[in-house]
Amino acid sequence: MQLKVIVISVLLASISCDHTSSPECGIPRNVAVSLIRYGQNTTRGDWPWHAAIFHRNSTWIENVCGGTIISQKFIVTAAHCVAGNNKLSLPLKRVLVQVGLYDLDVLNPAFSQKRDVKRILMHEGFSGIENDIALIEPSFPIVFNNYVLPVCMNLESDITGELGTVVGWGITENDRISPVLRKVEIPVVNTSTCLESDRDLFGQSLSNGVICAGYNDKATVCNGDSGGGMVFKRCNKWFLGAIVSFTRKRPDGSNKCHTASYAAFVRVQHYISWISDNTGMSIKPFVCKDPGNSLQCGKRKIETDNVITDERETFHGEWPWNAAIYLRKGSSHIYLCGGTIIHRRYILTTENCIQDRTNSMNYAPNKLFVRVGIHNLDTLNSDTMQQYDVDKYYVRTLKIALLALQTNISYTNYVQPACLYTKKVITGDLGTVVGWGSTQGIDLSSELRKTTISVINVNDCSRSRRIRRRTKYNDALDAEKFCGGFIYGSIICSGFGGGGVFFRSGDRWFLGGIVPVAVDLHVNCVTKGNRWIMNVYHFLPWIAEKTRVSF
Template structure:
């Protein structure tokens, strides 16, 4: 996974399926299997970690080819990009008879016991879709048979969109998964994932005016890094999702990026990716899919031991006494059904890891599980100092002042976390 759908002429996928209004999921955006949270760089995910991710395939004679990703939003509806299901030359919508969708899939070339395969009944593309500019790149693929919700197949939440989503202030980070091209210029075998920062329109436009002057509009946003960590060919149509208190929401659909050079359709690893903004298409999606709004989970208190917000954290309430490195502890906490705490207050502890890091952009510290910027800090003098350019995870000191410091993520410390009962 390097970057979005790379084209010289940019394409866009639309969602449009007339779904039964009675098939809205009673719940959504919930992992049934508790697994490791992704960090900033590309990772191989785990089976069941993103149970709403769908693979869209095309048949031609006896040949079956993977073409795009998508996001399951209820038993009959998959949201994807319009360019995934539209002929780029004549603009005709792909015949449903030539498409099928696989859910619960982890290995691209392995069917597996968890996989469900569904024929496609209908493809609905946004009527305003523009193949040359990638505008209105959204589509809905309607399944011929209902998906069965299991540990490996679950719908993603769509509306209402979670609060606090600002596409221009750099505070949002979303997760994208797919089987797209890796750094070796080949489709990934196992489902890959990465967490990307959303970039404001001005920064996006300035980064590549030739590309984004033609494509940037209110119905899209940019995201990614310019260092090779991104999404690429084959990731198109997949969703960008954000976690809000353990519930995941779809906020974007992978649409396009620049081509690497004039002689190839491979993605550029030095440009931002364009995403279709899901919130701009609420009427279209709700009308065609019959989605019922799902209320987001309310904010959990920063400290769970006392049942409300507290200024001080106590290790006896929710600390993991076993020392471990930062990456390992994230997996351990999630397995227990919790997360590292967002320490918006002073902590009187030993030296504990908390849930903050700047693994994405140096000195741009974010809370690991919510992706939000840090509004409270308690740094020790001359911290953070990023010694040897190798200190990206945050710990608190066990003195009366409980100052923060940045530290090497591979170091072993006790962990301050909150586990939800």
């Protein structure tokens, strides 16, 4: 049976870490240390809840789909994986399941368990595309061990833009079935993006029970992956958020998936009641206290005993939320500006940071990437530095930009999120500006620098010659901006653009402002006077709307 296929999606946020079976769900026991990349082979035991579904008759047996173990008695999959041409359930003897399987060519009984099927429960509303979900009850219970375990369920809130992991034995980029289990990490996309890509395919199918995900310009998942789960990690556990359902077919009549297409997934949360009613499982909700942003935002993990003689110097790890944004230029790249980590997936900066100054157009997201955990732009420390591609961005024209990364940032001692300032800055507040910029009128600094500014009274600021004469970026002070600097001291200058202005409260640092990018990074700026700063407080509702995160 050709699977209907691929792409990811899910729902997320509130999850149930302690709902069902024993042992504890969603925690692999054999974990290999490796990076998640497209089409990467897995290690045996990495995904112990993944099941293989076979069709058979008297002369042959064929792996057709994946499934996910949710308890010792039940596997959840796509309905089309166990349906015949009449959309009714196949005869039980035609279906076989195997768990603990890693290599299709090597059936090792020391790890895998084979089961006939006792019962197939297809959703009563299955029509071929809609309600594409089914439960399989094996002939006798699955035995849990290091290589066979259940996944967790109950992802309760929308996670459009999040990344999930799909595993399977599907068709690879070489158009061949993979004999070993593979994994891919792909993003959930919003409904409008999916519809714009193929309205004929998705127009009648996207609903509360279906989610769209994947990439529209490169391969994701394909035939053979159908019925498998899309999982998300929360609370250090893996939760089932969606099931691979269908995607566009190739125009060559081969019935294979179009590998450069979004795909539709069954949204598991929509069917939690149906699953519970048909399995007798009690699936309790659990709110993950850290769905993406650390509750310890704005806290340093590293302090230093070294004596810093220049108050503008910083030490590595002092500002772990600082990010560097780059532009790809052929086989090379250039530093554009700074930014601030506010969430595992989001970097906040200014809109003119990502703008091509030759034509006032914003750079395409795939031309941008971000580095975090770095201190010196010229000497990269591979032990602390992490690099992420930009998936998309949101902008408030000539104001701020929110970069969404393709994969979630890993928090370390050198990489942490800043808190967002949820109160207005007031005259006299002292803030710290951080970036690879000048504090004395010289060009970019390779070392991360800092300088202190004071919030200036609006009337005093308006009398500043520097503020009055700059009009290119609409410098009129309003609720979106505040004025900062020292009238008779060094101020923020070239290279600090896009970086944050941080205010300390107790033992935490809060992002209160963003420095606009200079028109020309290589032109020395005036080192005495005041400067307007984008006021983060004003944009909090917009940031929350775009990230769907409560800060």
